[in-house]
Amino acid sequence: MSNKKGAYGxxxxxxxxxxxxxxxxxxxxxxEERERKHKxxxxxxxxxxxxxxxxxxxxxTPPDARETEARSSRLDVASMVGKTMLVPAGAxxxxxxxxxxxxxxxCDLTFKDNIQYxxxxxxxxxLVATGQTGEVKRAGVEEVRARLLWLxxxxxxxxxxxxxxxxxxxxxxxxxxxxxxxxxxxxxNEKRRKTKDGLGHQEVKIENDGIIC
Amino acid sequence: MAKGDAFHKADASALLDDRGxxxxxxxxxxxxxxxxxxxxxRITDSYYWKEQCFGLNAAxxxxxxxxxxxxxxxxxxxxxPTPFLCLAFKLLQxxxxxxxxxxxxxxxxxSPEDVDTDNAGEFxxxxxxxxxxxxxxxxxxxxxxxxxxxxxxxxxxxxxxxDGFTLTYVDQFVDDLLTKDRVCATSLWKxxxxxxxxxLDLLEPRESLLQEEIEALDEEGDDDVQIVxxxxxx
Numbered sequence: 001m002s003n004k005k006g007a008y009g010x011x012x013x014x015x016x017x018x019x020x021x022x023x024x025x026x027x028x029x030x031x032e033e034r035e036r037k038h039k040x041x042x043x044x045x046x047x048x049x050x051x052x053x054x055x056x057x058x059x060x061t062p063p064d065a066r067e068t069e070a071r072s073s074r075l076d077v078a079s080m081v082g083k084t085m086l087v088p089a090g091a092x093x094x095x096x097x098x099x100x101x102x103x104x105x106x107c108d109l110t111f112k113d114n115i116q117y118x119x120x121x122x123x124x125x126x127l128v129a130t131g132q133t134g135e136v137k138r139a140g141v142e143e144v145r146a147r148l149l150w151l152x153x154x155x156x157x158x159x160x161x162x163x164x165x166x167x168x169x170x171x172x173x174x175x176x177x178x179x180x181x182x183x184x185x186x187x188x189n190e191k192r193r194k195t196k197d198g199l200g201h202q203e204v205k206i207e208n209d210g211i212i213c
Numbered sequence: 214m215a216k217g218d219a220f221h222k223a224d225a226s227a228l229l230d231d232r233g234x235x236x237x238x239x240x241x242x243x244x245x246x247x248x249x250x251x252x253x254x255r256i257t258d259s260y261y262w263k264e265q266c267f268g269l270n271a272a273x274x275x276x277x278x279x280x281x282x283x284x285x286x287x288x289x290x291x292x293x294p295t296p297f298l299c300l301a302f303k304l305l306q307x308x309x310x311x312x313x314x315x316x317x318x319x320x321x322x323x324s325p326e327d328v329d330t331d332n333a334g335e336f337x338x339x340x341x342x343x344x345x346x347x348x349x350x351x352x353x354x355x356x357x358x359x360x361x362x363x364x365x366x367x368x369x370x371x372x373x374x375x376d377g378f379t380l381t382y383v384d385q386f387v388d389d390l391l392t393k394d395r396v397c398a399t400s401l402w403k404x405x406x407x408x409x410x411x412x413l414d415l416l417e418p419r420e421s422l423l424q425e426e427i428e429a430l431d432e433e434g435d436d437d438v439q440i441v442x443x444x445x446x447x
Contacts, residue, residue: 134222
């Protein structure tokens, strides 16, 4: 009884306090925003008219859309070479769904070759599906300089590791191979431990395998 | 529209739109027209363009440019464009400001006081790319003023020809840009010759670094003639 609430979310007594109270600041801000937008648009419209062009209002972009950026690495088109995968029976027809080929996760499409795939990645459809605007931010001189400095540092670090002495290189190669072998051995052992009796997968050997006598 | 200045399209659709193009102009026309139509089409069809040139801006373009291994125009029977040409086309799309081009051209990791001709332009293929773009896009006086200092750069460049590779040098490439009319599968626009600009007092006469040597040679030559002449007199 003590906190009686009216239909519009107001509380307290009084004759007139049943009315909804408006947040004046918020609505003032909204009005200001709307006026500003209107002003901007009419200015753009006027400028376009001066240049003899027609003004088109830009479609509003969703607030969480991000700018398109350059690919940071090469597209890996060879990752699936030599692999076997199961595809649904109807996957051979059309691009829809996951099938054999280059699959785009966001758009649920499969492409048969890398050219089609990369064209799709650049397409408006894909950019919209992944929340990108399709527009790239312009870079200024400082950004260019920072980028070049970074590239220079990166290159310096890469060339620092290059050893020209032949003996040292042979030694490095041997160590690397040793490491890889160790890794393979470790994996094999793990696999063996995973099987039921710990004996690993026994090779099934049949006498005269495959030879017809 | 403030947004139009801060952003540009990730692909070349706006650039290749020959009726509704509204971007920056170079000498009053669409920058894409500086390349021939056939080359333009082959560039936009090429895999390198689609994969590596998508969404580049003036800063990320450096990533690609420092990884270039050769310059050149088109290769093979099909006229496949080289990455160098694709990036030049991208530059024509971006039309970066002069300062950015100068940064490409004369970048040095050293502090500004230590920069001299020896360590300027550390990435030579980026430098070649910027020089190529400058020759296409800038005004003649600026071209001569910015490209002539590059004639001191004697680093090697690998150049891809139609069916193989040849060796060239940065200075040689820049000289080609200044004197020839067809470089890297592109017809360079006709630039007024240096002598004309000198007559109009827009440029100072160029002092060649070899001037002294040439004069010395001339003097020696004169001496020889005199000696021969004096012998002849005797």
